[in-house]
Amino acid sequence: MKPVRVIEGRAVPLERSDVDTDQIIPSDWLKRVERTGFGRGLFSEWRDDPSFVLNDQRYVGANILVAGPRFGTGSSREHAVWALMDYGFAAVVAPSFGDIFRNNSSKQGLVIVQLAQEDVDELTRLVKEDSTRLVIVDVDQMQVEVPQVDWHRSFALDPMIRERLLYGWDDIGLTMRREASITSFEERSTAPTLEGVFDGAGHVIAR
Amino acid sequence: MAGQTLFEKIWNQHVVASPEGEPTLLYIDLHLVHEVTSPQAFDGLRLNGRGVRRPDLTLATADHNVPTDPISTPVKDPVSRRQLEALEENCREFNITVFPRGHENQGIVHIIGPELGVTQPGMTIVCGDSHTSTHGAFGALAFGIGTSEVEHVLATQTLPQQKAQTMSVTVRGKAPSGVSAKDIVLAIVGRLGTGGGAGHVLEYRGEAITDLSMEGRMTVCNMSIEAGARAGLVAVDDKTIDYLRGRPGVPEGEAFERLAEHWRSYVSDKDAVYDREIVIEASELVPYVTWGTNPAQVVALDGVVPSPNEFDDPDERNASERSLDYMGLAPGEPIRSIPVDVVFIGSCTNARIEDLRAAAVVARGQRVAPGVRALVVPGSHRVKRQAEEEGLDEIFLAAGFEWREPGCSMCLGMNPDQLGQGQRSASTSNRNFEGRQGRGGRTHLVSPVVAAATAILGHFASPEDVNG
Numbered sequence: 001m002k003p004v005r006v007i008e009g010r011a012v013p014l015e016r017s018d019v020d021t022d023q024i025i026p027s028d029w030l031k032r033v034e035r036t037g038f039g040r041g042l043f044s045e046w047r048d049d050p051s052f053v054l055n056d057q058r059y060v061g062a063n064i065l066v067a068g069p070r071f072g073t074g075s076s077r078e079h080a081v082w083a084l085m086d087y088g089f090a091a092v093v094a095p096s097f098g099d100i101f102r103n104n105s106s107k108q109g110l111v112i113v114q115l116a117q118e119d120v121d122e123l124t125r126l127v128k129e130d131s132t133r134l135v136i137v138d139v140d141q142m143q144v145e146v147p148q149v150d151w152h153r154s155f156a157l158d159p160m161i162r163e164r165l166l167y168g169w170d171d172i173g174l175t176m177r178r179e180a181s182i183t184s185f186e187e188r189s190t191a192p193t194l195e196g197v198f199d200g201a202g203h204v205i206a207r
Numbered sequence: 208m209a210g211q212t213l214f215e216k217i218w219n220q221h222v223v224a225s226p227e228g229e230p231t232l233l234y235i236d237l238h239l240v241h242e243v244t245s246p247q248a249f250d251g252l253r254l255n256g257r258g259v260r261r262p263d264l265t266l267a268t269a270d271h272n273v274p275t276d277p278i279s280t281p282v283k284d285p286v287s288r289r290q291l292e293a294l295e296e297n298c299r300e301f302n303i304t305v306f307p308r309g310h311e312n313q314g315i316v317h318i319i320g321p322e323l324g325v326t327q328p329g330m331t332i333v334c335g336d337s338h339t340s341t342h343g344a345f346g347a348l349a350f351g352i353g354t355s356e357v358e359h360v361l362a363t364q365t366l367p368q369q370k371a372q373t374m375s376v377t378v379r380g381k382a383p384s385g386v387s388a389k390d391i392v393l394a395i396v397g398r399l400g401t402g403g404g405a406g407h408v409l410e411y412r413g414e415a416i417t418d419l420s421m422e423g424r425m426t427v428c429n430m431s432i433e434a435g436a437r438a439g440l441v442a443v444d445d446k447t448i449d450y451l452r453g454r455p456g457v458p459e460g461e462a463f464e465r466l467a468e469h470w471r472s473y474v475s476d477k478d479a480v481y482d483r484e485i486v487i488e489a490s491e492l493v494p495y496v497t498w499g500t501n502p503a504q505v506v507a508l509d510g511v512v513p514s515p516n517e518f519d520d521p522d523e524r525n526a527s528e529r530s531l532d533y534m535g536l537a538p539g540e541p542i543r544s545i546p547v548d549v550v551f552i553g554s555c556t557n558a559r560i561e562d563l564r565a566a567a568v569v570a571r572g573q574r575v576a577p578g579v580r581a582l583v584v585p586g587s588h589r590v591k592r593q594a595e596e597e598g599l600d601e602i603f604l605a606a607g608f609e610w611r612e613p614g615c616s617m618c619l620g621m622n623p624d625q626l627g628q629g630q631r632s633a634s635t636s637n638r639n640f641e642g643r644q645g646r647g648g649r650t651h652l653v654s655p656v657v658a659a660a661t662a663i664l665g666h667f668a669s670p671e672d673v674n675g
Contacts, residue, residue, distance in 0.1 A: 022640040033246035076337040078353035107355030193263040204455040
């Protein structure tokens with residue numbers, strides 16, 4: 001994962017609540033075995049509509065998505081995060097998020113900015129008023145800003161997620177620092193294994 | 208000191224390390240894998256020169272995009288075929304047991320875990336699929352993860368996790384007859400909303416829950432994620448143990464009985480304290496149908512399509528307007544008057560043997576309404592064989608239903624089983640999101656008996672409507 005400290009750019013207001021991961025990336029796109037190229041599938045069912053905000057010329061190139069409550073609920077597909085990032089988004093601002101989506105975002109470096117509903121509404125108004133306004137998401141300071149109108153709000157980040165974003169740390173590498181603890185847990189564990197249940201071809205071994 | 212909840216017991220038994228200021232590192236007892244959320248994880252392992260730490264705790268099956276045509280028919284979609292092949296190749300390379308399309312043990316991942324007895328009480332279970340919560344019916348802590356986490360579990364058999372909050376969801380008293388497990392969980396999701404369970408593990412309790420069979424409890428736990436919850440749980444009792452006895456993944460004889468005694472500890476202590484508690488009166492429950500585009504938009508089968516004006520919250524009002532527009536419905540329309548094009552009986556929510564039996568009772572001796580396509584997709588090959596031994600396939604076929612091969616099928620329309628633009632379905636699956644079952648498709652979630660009755664009458668209906 002690439003380190004991310006400060007995101008500077010423009011924001012696009014989605015103005016929709018309950019945007020589930022099926023909307024973010026339809027299941028048709030989930031057949032691919034690659035990790036790239038999902039941007040073309042982002043919101044694909046809505047993008048056919050010329051009035052959909054991502055088709056609005058004023059917001060082309062925006063890298064911050066502002067959405068309604070419960071963004072990213074539903075399916076666990078990380079493809080939703082890959083699609084948002086592949087399209088060019090580096091942060092999503094919303095009043096609330098699906099738990100798995102939030103987790104998945106933290107693994108890829110997509111910054112999740114949770115603000116109160118009224119703050120999201122204000123930010124939406126600010127970028128609708130003037131789509132060219134610079135918006136800054138500062139991971140280090142945990143602050144989102146619109147400098148032109150001196151608007152700024154703080155947001156919370158799990159300390160570990162913040163560190164990982166700032167340094168671009170790999171989760172697996174971090175966990176393997178605890179390998180001795182894992183091995184010792186395994187030695188104590190009495191949980192069953194699949195050993196002796198199936199043969200090499202997946203058939204149940206008769207007892 | 209207060210007692211522990213079931214969640215806390217399982218959690219505490221799986222802590223590998225809890226370093227200051229970092230998430231807890233949790234051990235994972237069973238990792239279930241399918242073709243859709245795993246290829247990029249296996250790729251990540253290869254890129255970083257990592258292996259699979261515990262192939263003996265990892266089990267894979269094809270389910271999400273397998274066609275449900277006869278197994279002898281090749282997979283026509285080259286992209287799907289490539290993904291199914293990749294699963295087999297990856298599992299061979301990393302020495303993981305895999306059930307490819309057509310294998311005797313293949314089926315939807317959340318159906319095969321329990322039926323093979325590899326889902327057991329007290330375990331931590333993960334899978335790259337949000338409906339992993341299904342396994343919570345066995346008193347196991349089971350939750351869905353993304354592909355990066357799949358890779359993490361493959362490499363380390365652990366996951367860094369923030370401890371969830373607990374919520375007791377009591378369904379008090381006996382459910383009226385005609386109210387199924389699906390209706391119970393639709394009522395719960397309707398009450399909590401799609402975000403109401405966020406950050407929580409739900410523990411379902413009360414007579415209406417303990418009265419359910421293991422399969423009914425799986426249906427309830429399955430849709431925990433639809434309320435935004437991390438997982439759902441039901442405490443272990445005699446039914447849990449009786450269900451598991453004799454299954455391939457458990458020991459036999461004395462060894463099983465000893466294990467079963469241990470499993471009995473997977474209940475919440477009497478004085479355990481939950482972070483939140485809600486109570487639902489079972490006597491007030493009825494059969495439900497979803498009317499909108501999220502699973503909390505629930506209405507009684509006897510009811511009418513609601514009006515956006517009924518919602519105080521502006522977001523909900525807005526969302527309901529969009530939902531009605533997408534669904535092509537007008538406020539006040541009686542649910543029973545809405546005609547359907549397709550009926551889907553299947554998915555990890557409702558494709559177990561009891562679901563098929565219940566639907567078959569309604570379908571027996573009847574005919575699917577003209578113009579309606581009705582599919583029955585068993586959850587696994589084991590379920591399919593059992594159903595065929597009981598003659599359920601013949602009942603469905605005689606009534607004009609299609610009897611198909613196992614898989615996730617039209618629940619998410621990754622395979623060729625999809626709704627067309629504007630087509631309306633009654634579906635026993637778990638999500639009515641826009642386009643979920645096919646672009647422009649309109650999904651209404653229902654129980655298996657309501658689905659079967661709807662297929663026969665061509666509009667939303669109860670079994671009583673068919674016989675009456």
